[in-house]
Amino acid sequence: MENSLRSAAGRIIRDSALVGKDESVLIIHGAHNGDFASLLAEEAIRAGALPFIWSFDDSLISDFPEKPSESVAGILRKADVVIWLSQYTAVDDLSKDVQEKVFSFWDSIYGLLQDEKVPTLLVNLPPLAWIEEDGISPEEYMREFVSAVDVDYAGMRELGLIVAERLRGAKEVLITDENGTHLMFSVEGRRPGLEDGTLRDCRLKRRECEVEIPAGEVYIAPVESSAFGRLVVPQDGLELEFQGGKVASIKGDRADELRERIAGVPGGDVIAEFGIGLNPGVKPLGLRIFDEKALGTVHIAIGHNLHLGGANESKIHIDFVLSEPTVLVDGCPLMERGVLKL
Incomplete structure (x- = not known):
């Protein structure tokens, strides 16, 4: 080792x-x-x-x-x-x-x-x-x-640029899966970003000066008032219902834990991020900061998103990872059961 x-x-x-x-x-x-x-x-x-x-x-x-x-x-x-x-x-x-x-x-x-x-x-x-x-x-x-x-960073960047281009200028995203997720939101007017695992853009343009390792995702901040529908996260024991961009109800084995975490936190219940994993070297383990980078997954976050180009300020940012989802962008498939359609 x-x-x-x-x-x-x-x-x-x-x-x-x-x-x-x-x-x-x-x-x-x-x-x-x-x-x-x-x-x-x-x-x-x-x-x-x-x-x-x-x-x-x-x-x-x-x-x-x-x-x-x-x-x-x-x-x-x-x-x-x-x-x-x-x-x-x-x-x-x-x-x-x-x-x-x-x-x-x-x-x-x-x-x-x-x-x-x-x-x-x-x-x-x-x-x-x-x-x-x-x-x-x-x-x-x-x-x-x-x-x-130990991945091909150039290849991951190339894939990410293609995915980001599909989101650029898009209006509506729909996520579904076999667990019952059916979540729709707007990304109109929002700009996608790419985290390719390198400081290339930061060093060349003095921007995007924070990159996570392990890395690999395309992200965009949904319009904060736009999310409607259900997000089901079996590995977290959670089912979230969104209305008007906010979490309207929480069910599941760990519902009380999440309610306590966001209770009294301004902006903590607002949709914050839609991310698409790009890293082929990541195998989901049950750790959100790791799993959200895996190729074949997407993640939805609530809370703070100013750093993603959004308009919601909060003291928390909580990610929820979906494996093998189907994603439609303006009605066209971007991902089918975890496989990108580019």
Whole structure:
């Protein structure tokens, strides 16, 4: 597995981050993924770059600043590339007031990177204990993580551009599946985006400066008042009914959990995103941040979507992944039972 992880680190440095000679690379990581951060640093050195590692161990914290100092902000602004691994390990064990400070601090870091348009890769490597809580073995996740990183990025981009073109100028989308999903919404006037797993566009045009790894999706923000119908997500134990763009009712085994999560959160019940997975190396595991990238899936999100070109601001963004759906765009098939029709 170590050789596979080293290979994945090399792909991230060379093909995703596009790290070049003499560049500075800031690698942020938590206590649980320090070994992979070290592999990234070694691969950055092999590329002729100068890596800096920022280690964060929330198990050692008793207090924390709410915002970074100017010296820390200066380091971030000067970085040519930031590779940000999932940084939380034991944040749930902190007191509520310290948690709030920690979240505020990292929100400030994120906002600064966005404001300064620093090319940033967000690498989804959460603590393995969290993975196990979702019923996924750590070995399986790491194996599938490597598979999801070791893909043809140029081919994924080419496919994504074709899919995005089908959505460009479109008016109406209908999603159905064998589980009972029948959801219709408008995308009129909204522009599709492509996340192809590389910082190519960010580096060339100083935009789209946040890319997730594993990656691979075309996304668009539906018109917020337009969603009507039913969204059935068996793996999440949920059935959502939309009216006027908002979640009107929630049923299923985990309905109470979702109701509690969005209760009292302004904009948390509004449709936010329609995404189409592009990554042929992703096998759905039951982890949303991973599964939504899989080729043959689509996802619907509720909550915040300003970053997607939408108009809804919220403190939450929740994705729901559908496997093997059928998608019609202005009445024409874009996907049939999980197979793209291009």
